[in-house]
Amino acid sequence: MVTFYLGAEKKKDIDTSSYVVFEENVQSKLVFHDYLFEGRAKGILINLDPYGDREYSKKEVQYLIKLCEYIVKEFDDKDVIEFAVQLKEFCQRALEEGKVLYALGD
Amino acid sequence: MRRWLWFNFRLGRVRVFGGWRLSRRGQKWVSILAFVLALRFFTLGLCPPQPAYASAGVPVPPPSAAASAHLSLGSGFAAAGAAALLTPVVPYIIVAGTISCVVCYIASEVTDQPSDKPSESSEKDYILDEEVFKDHILERHGPESKYGGKGKFHANFNIKEGIDDAVTGEDSVQKPNAPDSTGKPRSGTIFEKTYNKQIGIDNKGKPAHTIRVVLDPKGKVITAFPIK
Numbered sequence: 001m002v003t004f005y006l007g008a009e010k011k012k013d014i015d016t017s018s019y020v021v022f023e024e025n026v027q028s029k030l031v032f033h034d035y036l037f038e039g040r041a042k043g044i045l046i047n048l049d050p051y052g053d054r055e056y057s058k059k060e061v062q063y064l065i066k067l068c069e070y071i072v073k074e075f076d077d078k079d080v081i082e083f084a085v086q087l088k089e090f091c092q093r094a095l096e097e098g099k100v101l102y103a104l105g106d
Numbered sequence: 107m108r109r110w111l112w113f114n115f116r117l118g119r120v121r122v123f124g125g126w127r128l129s130r131r132g133q134k135w136v137s138i139l140a141f142v143l144a145l146r147f148f149t150l151g152l153c154p155p156q157p158a159y160a161s162a163g164v165p166v167p168p169p170s171a172a173a174s175a176h177l178s179l180g181s182g183f184a185a186a187g188a189a190a191l192l193t194p195v196v197p198y199i200i201v202a203g204t205i206s207c208v209v210c211y212i213a214s215e216v217t218d219q220p221s222d223k224p225s226e227s228s229e230k231d232y233i234l235d236e237e238v239f240k241d242h243i244l245e246r247h248g249p250e251s252k253y254g255g256k257g258k259f260h261a262n263f264n265i266k267e268g269i270d271d272a273v274t275g276e277d278s279v280q281k282p283n284a285p286d287s288t289g290k291p292r293s294g295t296i297f298e299k300t301y302n303k304q305i306g307i308d309n310k311g312k313p314a315h316t317i318r319v320v321l322d323p324k325g326k327v328i329t330a331f332p333i334k
Contacts, residue, residue: 003256106246
């Protein structure tokens with residue numbers, strides 16, 4: 001399972017107190033409807049390795065915000081929408097505070 | 107024709123085969139001896155003796171060159187035994203045994219080539235990197251981990267023993283890795299072992315009784331963490 005954190009440019013300076021959890025069931029629902037997403041979305045969010053780590057660039061964070069808005073618009077599922085809203089806020093925080101967004105697997 | 111082939115094979119003036127022949131009784135005893143030896147080598151090749159440490163739960167390396175050699179010798183003696191029943195000419199018996207032995211050995215060497223996909227036995231021989239253990243497993247899932255949203259082991263649970271139990275234990279469960287967006291499993295394997303006692307908490311803070319260990323295709327531990 002992947003968890004999103006904010007941090008400095010060095011991976012060791014991650015703020016571990018605030019986070020957004022990308023639950024397995026939410027990821028499964030997105031994967032099930034992967035035909036709704038373009039290739040870039042799959043690499044950035046839908047197809048994240050549950051045991052791998054990823055660091056997002058500023059452009060990718062901006063794209064994630066649009067992706068979250070798209071998910072909120074397209075999906076009816078409560079868990080999926082809740083996750084997308086949380087992640088969008090987290091991404092906006094990353095841009096405002098000039099922090100790096102990390103997706104860390106288990 | 108048969109008589110010519112068995113007894114009178116010549117190269118020019120030199121008589122190659124036929125000079126060294128067995129009596130009927132000799133044929134019988136040679137074939138019995140060859141079949142007994144074949145049985146012995148087949149037994150050694152198919153059921154190799156286990157090293158003493160195998161019973162202690164330590165992973166045993168897969169049978170390799172020794173088993174191939176035993177099976178090849180077994181096949182060679184079996185062929186020689188069959189040949190001894192058919193012909194009294196000793197060189198033919200020896201040639202039949204040798205050819206069978208060599209062919210069997212080459213075949214076993216070709217089929218034993220390591221493939222990209224690891225076998226179950228090689229996955230059981232896992233590698234736990236100290237760096238991965240400290241910087242990943244302990245940092246994210248250790249009892250003193252500060253990472254929110256991650257499962258954590260209890261301080262009284264021996265994580266290294268748990269990993270060994272999950273990967274090499276007989277009552278653990280082996281699964282393919284999580285699927286990607288195409289539905290195909292990612293490379294690597296998941297091992298899970300469930301305990302009667304609580305070993306930690308899962309990512310939601312609920313009691314966890316199962317350790318999940320993820321190995322990459324080369325058998326290297328990627329991560330280990332508690333789940334419900």
